[in-house]
Amino acid sequence: MLFRSLTVSTLAGVAVAQDLTTLLMSTPELSNLTSYLGLFPELTATLASLQNITLLAPNNKAFMKLLNSPAGAALVQNDTTMIQALFTYHVLNGTYADFSDKQFVPTLLQPPQFTNVTGGQMVEAVTSENHVSLVSGLLSNASVSSGPVNFTGGVVHIIDDVLTVPQNISETAIQFNLSAAAGALISADLVTTVDSLSDVTLFVPNNEAFEAIGSALPKLTTQDLASILQYHLVQGVVGYSTLLQNGTVQSVQGNDLTITIEDGEVFVNSARVVVPDVLVANGVVHVIDNVLNPSNTTAAPSPSQKSGSPAFSGASSASNIPFTSGVPMPTSTMGSQSATGATATSSSSSGAAMPAKTGAMGAAALLGGAVLVLNM
Numbered sequence: 001m002l003f004r005s006l007t008v009s010t011l012a013g014v015a016v017a018q019d020l021t022t023l024l025m026s027t028p029e030l031s032n033l034t035s036y037l038g039l040f041p042e043l044t045a046t047l048a049s050l051q052n053i054t055l056l057a058p059n060n061k062a063f064m065k066l067l068n069s070p071a072g073a074a075l076v077q078n079d080t081t082m083i084q085a086l087f088t089y090h091v092l093n094g095t096y097a098d099f100s101d102k103q104f105v106p107t108l109l110q111p112p113q114f115t116n117v118t119g120g121q122m123v124e125a126v127t128s129e130n131h132v133s134l135v136s137g138l139l140s141n142a143s144v145s146s147g148p149v150n151f152t153g154g155v156v157h158i159i160d161d162v163l164t165v166p167q168n169i170s171e172t173a174i175q176f177n178l179s180a181a182a183g184a185l186i187s188a189d190l191v192t193t194v195d196s197l198s199d200v201t202l203f204v205p206n207n208e209a210f211e212a213i214g215s216a217l218p219k220l221t222t223q224d225l226a227s228i229l230q231y232h233l234v235q236g237v238v239g240y241s242t243l244l245q246n247g248t249v250q251s252v253q254g255n256d257l258t259i260t261i262e263d264g265e266v267f268v269n270s271a272r273v274v275v276p277d278v279l280v281a282n283g284v285v286h287v288i289d290n291v292l293n294p295s296n297t298t299a300a301p302s303p304s305q306k307s308g309s310p311a312f313s314g315a316s317s318a319s320n321i322p323f324t325s326g327v328p329m330p331t332s333t334m335g336s337q338s339a340t341g342a343t344a345t346s347s348s349s350s351g352a353a354m355p356a357k358t359g360a361m362g363a364a365a366l367l368g369g370a371v372l373v374l375n376m
């Protein structure tokens with residue numbers, strides 16, 4: 001008798017964790033995700049078999065936004081690589097019931113073209129006043145709307161925007177309107193090299209920084225320019241802002257860079273980081289307000305000034321933004337957010353209007369088809 005009542009009360013006291021499929025099927029605001037997963041039985045089976053994961057599950061609102069965006073149109077086109085990348089990026093490696101104030105969390109993102117980062121491509125979790133934002137590629141920001149809910153393999157958090165898979169450096173520079181840097185990489189013939197390294201930290205000067213030393217640029221040989229750009233690049237360490245501290249680090253060019261953190265602001269030599277932590281396929285980009293000079297490694301920060309003096313003595317400002325001819329315009333290929341802050345445009349809405357139509361039509365077709373699959 002005693003045994004029996006104990007058993008009963010024990011069972012009643014324990015919420016038996018359900019498996020992922022049961023959880024998804026019984027959550028109305030995840031019905032679009034559930035339907036869509038129904039189209040990919042193998043991917044879904046893999047997902048359901050994983051242990052010790054956190055699924056960031058986009059709700060129906062997020063799903064509709066995706067399908068009405070250019071990225072949604074790509075899904076409609078049955079881009080299996082993108083679909084795999086998108087799903088696997090929403091799976092965190094580990095059970096994260098909550099997150100610290102600012103934390104970079106490894107994901108199971110595949111394939112390698114989006115994640116040449118040891119330990120896995122990251123998502124940045126930012127918590128303030130109980131609100132959790134998940135920042136992904138191109139600084140897209142998704143909010144956690146509810147969760148965590150336990151399942152047998154870990155936890156699920158429901159999010160109200162789909163994450164943006166980190167893009168390569170050259171694409172990210174174009175989408176962020178960092179057109180001078182994008183063009184400089186092309187001029188120095190470094191695009192493929194930079195995009196195909198693993199574990200990089202790249203400091204990318206904004207357009208104003210290149211403009212400020214405009215008079216010095218035409219004098220540079222391709223070799224000089226390559227050397228300057230390589231001085232902005234660190235290989236072998238992905239320097240997320242949470243890891244940066246006072247000290248020096250060797251650049252790919254060979255000379256050291258000096259990192260200084262003062263009053264919460266990050267400087268590299270005399271340049272200030274104006275937009276930190278842009279996740280890219282092979283590491284992280286920090287946007288800076290000065291072009292770094294490998295022949296001027298002692299250039300020091302001046303935190304009280306809005307922007308430090310250029311590290312190239314005698315250089316004067318150009319009237320045009322250098323290197324920009326031939327650099328494609330931003331098109332906002334992914335996600336729903338624009339890259340505010342990186343001297344980016346407020347939006348590329350005119351470009352996005354057309355794909356939106358395709359997306360909307362595709363949404364109906366896709367989810368209609370999905371219902372059929374699930375009913376079978």
Ligand SMILES: *[C@@H]1O[C@H](CO)[C@@H](O)[C@H](O)[C@H]1NC(C)=O
Nearest residue numbers: 031032035060061367370371
């Ligand atoms: C997708 O979500 C929308 C909005 O909540 C809903 O009206 C629609 O029925 C859902 N479609 C499927 C297939 O779950």
Ligand SMILES: *[C@@H]1O[C@H](CO)[C@@H](O)[C@H](O)[C@H]1NC(C)=O
Nearest residue numbers: 039076077078079080366369
């Ligand atoms: C996408 O392509 C795969 C393989 O080519 C196919 O099995 C699947 O049915 C396609 N899905 C859609 C929604 O067209």
Ligand SMILES: *[C@@H]1O[C@H](CO)[C@@H](O)[C@H](O)[C@H]1NC(C)=O
Nearest residue numbers: 093094106107108109119120
């Ligand atoms: C997940 O993280 C563990 C360490 O915590 C690591 O050993 C494992 O390789 C990671 N899995 C993947 C697929 O990256």
Ligand SMILES: *[C@@H]1O[C@H](CO)[C@@H](O)[C@H](O)[C@H]1NC(C)=O
Nearest residue numbers: 051052053092093094095106
């Ligand atoms: C779960 O994953 C985290 C992160 O990869 C790891 O530190 C931890 O040891 C894992 N726990 C179990 C029980 O596998």
Ligand SMILES: *[C@@H]1O[C@H](CO)[C@@H](O)[C@H](O)[C@H]1NC(C)=O
Nearest residue numbers: 112113114116195196197198
């Ligand atoms: C990843 O980086 C390595 C160099 O460390 C390179 O050989 C490889 O091609 C890169 N992979 C991708 C997919 O870019």
Ligand SMILES: *[C@@H]1O[C@H](CO)[C@@H](O)[C@H](O)[C@H]1NC(C)=O
Nearest residue numbers: 126131133134135141142143
């Ligand atoms: C993300 O967006 C939400 C809502 O707009 C905002 O409250 C939050 O501060 C943003 N988070 C980050 C890290 O930008």
Ligand SMILES: *[C@@H]1O[C@H](CO)[C@@H](O)[C@H](O)[C@H]1NC(C)=O
Nearest residue numbers: 014015016017097149150151
């Ligand atoms: C979820 O799981 C964690 C760790 O296993 C446990 O501490 C927590 O109480 C569970 N939450 C619910 C609502 O069951």
Ligand SMILES: *[C@@H]1O[C@H](CO)[C@@H](O)[C@H](O)[C@H]1NC(C)=O
Nearest residue numbers: 167168170171191192195196
């Ligand atoms: C970078 O990404 C863009 C967009 O996905 C792609 O067109 C381009 O080929 C990639 N560049 C390299 C060098 O991989």
Ligand SMILES: *[C@@H]1O[C@H](CO)[C@@H](O)[C@H](O)[C@H]1NC(C)=O
Nearest residue numbers: 245246247259260261262263
């Ligand atoms: C880093 O260096 C700056 C400038 O020298 C100094 O103000 C700051 O206190 C240092 N921070 C730490 C943690 O040592």
Ligand SMILES: *[C@@H]1O[C@H](CO)[C@@H](O)[C@H](O)[C@H]1NC(C)=O
Nearest residue numbers: 270296299300310311312313
């Ligand atoms: C080095 O940089 C500083 C700005 O930090 C600048 O004042 C100085 O002129 C530069 N020196 C050379 C040789 O370019």
Ligand SMILES: *[C@@H]1O[C@H](CO)[C@@H](O)[C@H](O)[C@H]1NC(C)=O
Nearest residue numbers: 177207208329330343344345
């Ligand atoms: C990119 O930024 C520059 C200023 O740095 C601005 O003149 C230009 O209009 C911007 N391009 C777009 C497409 O917004």
